[in-house]
Amino acid sequence: MAVSLLILTDFFQAANRALDYASNLAGAIGARLVLLHVRRDSVLDPEMFTGQLSNLSKEAIDLALSSVAHNLAVPVVAEIGHGRVAYAVADAVSRHHPALVVLGRPDYSDMPDELVQSTSLDILRTSPYPMLVVPHTLASTKPPRRLLLAVDGEDFSLGEHAGAARRLLAALDAELTVLHVATRPTPAEPDPAVWDSVLQTGLAVDLPTQVHTRTVRYRSAAEGILQVARPEEFDLVVLIARPRSFLGQLFHQSVTAQVLLRSPIPVLVLPAAE
Known part of the structure; x- marks a missing residue:
């Protein structure tokens, strides 16, 4: 098909x-x-x-x-x-x-x-x-070439959608940067656990180019993602949405909701499995 x-x-x-x-x-x-x-x-x-x-x-x-x-x-x-x-x-x-x-x-x-x-x-x-x-304000509708994958450092699984997500990222032939926003004091070097959480999903297996990692410190994870996900540096931001983030009553306060509502570049949301 x-x-x-x-x-x-x-x-x-x-x-x-x-x-x-x-x-x-x-x-x-x-x-x-x-x-x-x-x-x-x-x-x-x-x-x-x-x-x-x-x-x-x-x-x-x-x-x-x-x-x-x-x-x-x-x-x-x-x-x-x-x-x-x-x-x-x-x-x-x-x-x-x-x-x-x-x-x-x-x-x-x-x-x-x-x-x-x-x-x-x-x-x-x-x-x-x-x-x-x-977003309605998007300047260019060309396929994305610079992807920003924001992760929280915890293990996650994409379940039945893992294969489709992996094939999509590979087909884009794009450069991927894995971003971790540290909301607490942390060493300057990226935490290996952050990279491991991505490796375990297989998302980076078929990518044609090297994957970059980046860690920034911010009091709010959403604000940190929005500060990094600028049109000058990236064409698409990828979020892993955990069920607890979109099923709660205060959904508008979740990282997923805030980035969706305010990002200047397109947002790809990949729901994590339970």
Whole structure:
């Protein structure tokens, strides 16, 4: 079965930027796109009151999807889902088994983080799956060549997604830097346990170039990651999201949520296994 990327679109700016990014990524790794538009027609949808939802008719959506698919340079399948996005995504994932779910991050600059009920966070809570979030401010949609993998130093497993994640990183032919943000005093040299936690997953096995390691000291892990993950140095930041980080009631305070909401570069979230 050919590798596929599931891309969400609502035809707004953020989704269009993510679609450009996903199509370039698909071309680089030889994948097809599954283009999913979800008609969020439930009155209980929290974003029904924010003006962030498309209210196009089914005919208009069909026409828009056909037009978008026609202009893409990679193979594409277009679908329409209904209801909550997280449930529609879970259904599409069960049928297409994509390597990634890709979506755009809208402009939340005028909303407190605590009030943001973004689609990416909802998907992580409902059906954890490898997810790529593309900010609407992204300047370039070229495939990433400089990857930053942020780890906490504890052992982790990617479970059923380990193989797909390893193949994706290898196919990108990119340079990988493993980052550990030390929130407590630590020696200047990288802790070997940090590197061991990555080695045990096999993520670095098929990479074509040497993997670099980097340790920085910061009071907040999220702030440390955001300070390092600048567009001048990196094209993509990879996070390992542990279940405790996205299932808790104070999810907006987790490292995953803060980086997702504020990163200037795309964020690839790899959910860790239980």
